[in-house]
Amino acid sequence: MTDTPEPGEIDLDTITLSQSVIAVNDRPRAAADPAPRELSRREADILLRSYREPGGFSEAVRRLAMRHLLVLVGAEETGKRLGAIALLSRMSLAESTIRVLSPAATPLDLLSATYKPGRAYVLHDWIAARAERIELVNLARKLAELGSYLVITRNGAPSQAVEVEQSWHAPDPGELFDLCLSTYGARAGTGAEQLAAARKRALALPTPAQVVRLAAQLVRDAEPAR
The missing domain is CATH 1.10.8 (Helicase, Ruva Protein; domain 3)
Structure with a gap:
């Protein structure tokens, strides 16, 4: 993933209540649909219309704004996917769309990727082997230089990369x-x-x-x- 493929837009005009609920609760499809795509601001707003911030959300906003990279770590189905979108929606961005990256990306892929300045990126349910702390720190530095933001979600326990990781829990x-x-x-x-x-x-x-x-x-x- 050395460059950014052309985005594919999603038609939101016919999204219904039930479809938005399905979108929120859809299980990861890493193997079936690994291609990057665009998440428009309108689609993000639909997904966030019933979003409840969990404990620690304000701290996560602060840390993402400071580091430009945040890895949400926790058990499955605790709201990490929607939490990532909610966090990115709080950042000051050059464009309102969010680029959804492939969960199959390796740490090297993420480090060598071309990011556009002032853009938001999200990687749901990362399936790559656990990254080294220095790799994530270097990725955060690269994103900060561009003024871009990336939120990654991962199931499991936190690693040694405490600078860019945050435990995530379900809302009340x-x-x-x-x-x-x-x-x-x-x-x-x-x-x-x-x-x-x-x-x-x-x-x-x-x-x-x-x-x-x-x-x-x-x-x-x-x-x-x-």
């Missing part, structure tokens, strides 16, 4: 559920008891994706039949 499920209902619009047909029961169920769900799906399903079920 109850707060996320409430935000989803507010965003999607809880219908009048949803009774107070039904909402209370659904929220109690949300508190027991293990991942943010399941909380979002529960809230979306509750809203859809409350809509009158057409």
Whole structure:
């Protein structure tokens, strides 16, 4: 990956609530779809419409702004993918689109890649072997010189690269559920008891994706039949 391929734009005009939920919760497809692409600001805004910042988010914003590179590390399905987009949306950028890099990129690929000044880059679910600390530090220095930003997400435990890594945890499920209902619009047909029961169920769900799906399903079920 020594140069940046031409981007492929995504048509967002027909994205629905259910499609946006699917986009948020989609499992990684590193082997099936490794090609880089563009994530437009409009698509990012759709994905972030029901985003709940987890603990440590403000610190992550500060560290990304300072280092220009941040690796979010944690268990699977804790919101790292959407967290990366949310962090990049807080940066001052020359262009509003986010370049999505291939998860198959090696540390050498990332170091030798051509980055455009003032641009945002994201690499979800990095599948490469763990990078050496000096490689990530050098990558951060390169990005800082260009005024560009890169957020990488990786499953597992933190490494020795403490300068550019941050542990990531899921947001509070109850707060996320409430935000989803507010965003999607809880219908009048949803009774107070039904909402209370659904929220109690949300508190027991293990991942943010399941909380979002529960809230979306509750809203859809409350809509009158057409």
